[in-house]
Amino acid sequence: MRLEEHKLRTFGNQVFEHLGYSKEEAYICTDVLLSSDKRGIKSHGFARLPGYIRLLNEGRINPSPKLSVLREKGGTATLDADGSIGLVSASKAMDLAIAKCHKHGSGWVAIQNSNHFGIAAYHAMKALPENMIGFALTNASPLVSIANGSDRVLGTNPICVAVPSNKEIPFVLDMATSAVSNGKVEIAKRAEENLQGDWVQNSQGEISKSPLDMEKGGSLLPLGSSIENSHYKGYGLGAWVDIFCGVLSGANYGKFVPPFVSYLAPLASMPGKGIGHFVGAWDISGFRDISEFKNEMDDWIKHIKSSQAIAGKEILIPGEKEHYSQLKSEKEGVFLEPKVYEKLKDIESQYQLNTRI
């Protein structure tokens, strides 16, 4: 089913205000979730609202945090998010990075003491209207194994790079560093089907096609999936993200990263504060004339898209599918799974909101 964007936005704003957020913050939270659903990333949109609410209700997210800059030097800074929801802290950190980028040619903010920040693309894409290239990383609770390991050591730790173009759509790479997200495994589990790829290993470190192995001590495989196909590279990328988000910011890292789900408690002893993000931007004008660059990005996109496709397939630019999903959502309404819609209706009635989604 598809809901009108403005209805969903009003609903989101009221929910987050009900939860104690200011108008401005409620707007940001809603905007991130909405943007995710519009772009077709169903796993990170309103489907996650009940999860955020549970963490807020348990006091694991602070609804009225005081963000503070712990350290800064020219184009860099570290932010203590004071237990904020990541949707807000990462968005504000990106504003700071963009301001620094205007002044120094690039700007970078590491964030500690935060919580899950939604889709990385939301934060990185704030750079686009500024004629900057946006960058966003976050670590996340451990679900992914590392090369030669059988433990869950890293999160799905995404990397996002967003590059503006002129007439073509922007290049937006937003990818987990695991072979696939946990959501894909969950879907197979609910459908009682085998996995379609080498996504999971069992607790002994053997590649498995059974989604049930995730509940028996198994783990998601890093991008590359197998030794033969260089999954040490996916491990390396996920580790890079963990270092920038966990170690550089002073947040937690590796197995210490607190879980998103409220029924799992964080570890008793942790080296850092909350989960961490790392966001930033490069100013295109620091390297090249802006219109020259954006026109050549158009040429680059046409060059890639006009290369030979495999019979029956279409070559896509990273972010292209999400861009068209967004346009469709704006025109025809935002797609929600019926189960998610029901949960939102429950929240609406529980909080006695005057919205009618």
Place this chain on the structure above:
Amino acid sequence: MRLEEHKLRTFGNQVFEHLGYSKEEAYICTDVLLSSDKRGIKSHGFARLPGYIRLLNEGRINPSPKLSVLREKGGTATLDADGSIGLVSASKAMDLAIAKCHKHGSGWVAIQNSNHFGIAAYHAMKALPENMIGFALTNASPLVSIANGSDRVLGTNPICVAVPSNKEIPFVLDMATSAVSNGKVEIAKRAEENLQGDWVQNSQGEISKSPLDMEKGGSLLPLGSSIENSHYKGYGLGAWVDIFCGVLSGANYGKFVPPFVSYLAPLASMPGKGIGHFVGAWDISGFRDISEFKNEMDDWIKHIKSSQAIAGKEILIPGEKEHYSQLKSEKEGVFLEPKVYEKLKDIESQYQLNTRI
């Protein structure tokens, strides 16, 4: 066979001086190749010397370039390498990035009109003694397909991130964004063996285990290897590198990137100049106290290495194998394949050098 480092260094210096380089530049060229062989990256060390010589002899590398800054803004700059060998231009660009990083908290240099720069790790690792995190990208001649495509569109376009630690070895991720390097396919071809993984697709876009398909219009697969295992991510990473090195710098991109081998001519009409690199550094002190960070990197490394290994396997940190290879080379001499050694002897006698390698 293993050669003493100082002998190989003297030999390299004399070769590059013979080719027209200044003492300083000859030292850099030699140092990059030597560093590669010491770290066990045989494909990028002295084995490539004949290739560089051929390009120099054909005038496709300029032995006495004038590097010039085309543009800069705070922590960023674009460098015209004037047809320089990448070994020198990327190293000097990294020096500039480090100087900018000291001042602005991070420093970034895009390089156009360059040639192959050796191992990315050499350039990125220059940041380590400065207590910075180093970053290096380069594009390269097209060998790699993209998701849903059957053409060779991208190079093996590596990403390197180097992070200092205190007592532990540094984290050095240096990875091609293809499933494997072309060198691995060449080895299987020479041994007349099938490929051990999903590394190559044939000209129709079907995954193939035959190394011979690379000569029949096939291509290397991007990291992830198959649709099922998300090779659109490897494609996205390689595309990111191509945009930063090709479009942002004003060098060539995609299929236009000039080939490394001298028997293949560059295309007649190209949108940019030479091949491109992108190097930079983040200053740790811009985010966190340096010793605090380096100590916690030690903790992070121990945390990762002490996680559960698969029976009979060992968990390694990115760069660990190369670090131990380097230590061994310094102690026992630098390993060279007999065939490479013979070629170096030929060069020694042809140039009538007084070295005795």
